[in-house]
Amino acid sequence: MRKRLLIPLLAVLALPSSINADATNDYFLKLNQSIKLFSKGKFSEMEKICEKLIEISPEVPNGYACKGIALGFTSKNKRKSREALTNFTKAIEINPEYYEAYFFRGLLQFQMRRERNSKIDRTACSDIKKAYLNNHPLALKYVEEKKSFLRRDRCTGFF
Numbered sequence: 001m002r003k004r005l006l007i008p009l010l011a012v013l014a015l016p017s018s019i020n021a022d023a024t025n026d027y028f029l030k031l032n033q034s035i036k037l038f039s040k041g042k043f044s045e046m047e048k049i050c051e052k053l054i055e056i057s058p059e060v061p062n063g064y065a066c067k068g069i070a071l072g073f074t075s076k077n078k079r080k081s082r083e084a085l086t087n088f089t090k091a092i093e094i095n096p097e098y099y100e101a102y103f104f105r106g107l108l109q110f111q112m113r114r115e116r117n118s119k120i121d122r123t124a125c126s127d128i129k130k131a132y133l134n135n136h137p138l139a140l141k142y143v144e145e146k147k148s149f150l151r152r153d154r155c156t157g158f159f
Contacts, residue, residue, distance in 0.1 A: 027056050034066055043074035061091035065101050072108040081112050103131035103139045125155035 072084030
């Protein structure tokens with residue numbers, strides 16, 4: 001699973017342009033650290049780096065998405081999954097057109113334990129659909145690979 005998420009992580013964490021010049025180098029170094037830690041499976045260390053990204057530039061959604069990935073796709077711990085959802089939601093609040101955050105939030109929700117047609121199930125469908133309809137490459141690929149899953153169990157009216 002780590003290798004499949006490495007490229008998306010790189011895409012999500014592209015260096016934002018709204019960071020002031022003094023913090024850019026530190027942000028970039030921490031960004032690279034988080035990517036390396038992700039590829040090594042060191043998620044608790046990655047989470048700490050993501051928190052530093054948020055400290056450096058709390059108005060940029062990338063740090064929240066980074067933390068959501070570090071928390072959400074590494075543990076079956078329900079509390080951490082909920083915290084990951086909160087971070088993805090914060091990224092979306094900062095930038096409602098941040099389709100990577102919609103995609104990862106939807107993906108995480110599909111992986112969480114939930115009842116069919118529950119609110120979390122409907123939100124997962126909505127998030128994946130939003131990313132898909134906005135031509136987010138990861139969502140396009142995911143939907144193509146998971147069509148039968150989405151049709152059968154989860155997202156009626158998706159297609």
